[in-house]
Amino acid sequence: MTASIDSFGAKGTLEVGGEAYEIYRLSAVEGAEKLPYSLKVLTENLLRTEDGSNVTKAHIEALANWDPNAEPDTEIQFTPARVIMQDFTGVPCIVDLATMREAVATLGGDPDKVNPLAPAEMVIDHSVILDVFGRADALERNVDLEYQRNGERYQFLRWGQGAFDDFKVVPPGMGIVHQVNIE
Structure with missing residues (x-):
């Protein structure tokens, strides 16, 4: 998998038990805190796979600004890790x-x-x-x-x-x- 562009500066490292893990912090994306859990998982996926083409900054922003009452207008990519x-x-x-x-x-x-x-x-x-x-x-x-x-x-x-x-x-x-x- 290609490295993420990281437009939001969300990429970080979490150290647990002497091991370092690459993470993407949702707190770097304004609006992500109000999302339901399922969309937070999807937002993290977009941050991790942002490539400027299939997944762009605009896709991540569209998801972070999700309105449950609005008609969907943006198609986004999902790239499973497993x-x-x-x-x-x-x-x-x-x-x-x-x-x-x-x-x-x-x-x-x-x-x-x-x-x-x-x-x-x-x-x-x-x-x-x-x-x-x-x-x-x-x-x-x-x-x-x-x-x-x-x-x-x-x-x-x-x-x-x-x-x-x-x-x-x-x-x-x-x-x-x-x-x-x-x-």
Whole structure:
């Protein structure tokens, strides 16, 4: 990701436990203090990704001056710092990336340049069927059966995790996407 232009001088450093973290202070943007929490998160995102083209000072000011009663008149960019998907949507994304790599290679390009633009994690949830129950090893047995039933799928996802930069798979039995996202 390119460095932010930082028109508002919002960029700073927060030191915690001997570690330094780059932050963007909302207090540098007049009006941001009155925004609802969700728009404060979006404002921080715009400060962090301000590039003068896709995200400009005017976009940040428009958001800071948000009026809940006004008709929206400015479209703004949102650039996620991280993407989390469940397997239902994640598997097609990996198929698309693999297909793009094939197309790039066919056209003579470097297929290794095709990668997610942001770190992405795919949580395989709701895929384990309850075949075995009432036993201490029920979860382990059910997860084993899931791998047996869908071995080709998991082999493909294992390949994807190794092939693409910043892509991780959370295997079945480790939690549902909402829980993993919070953790």
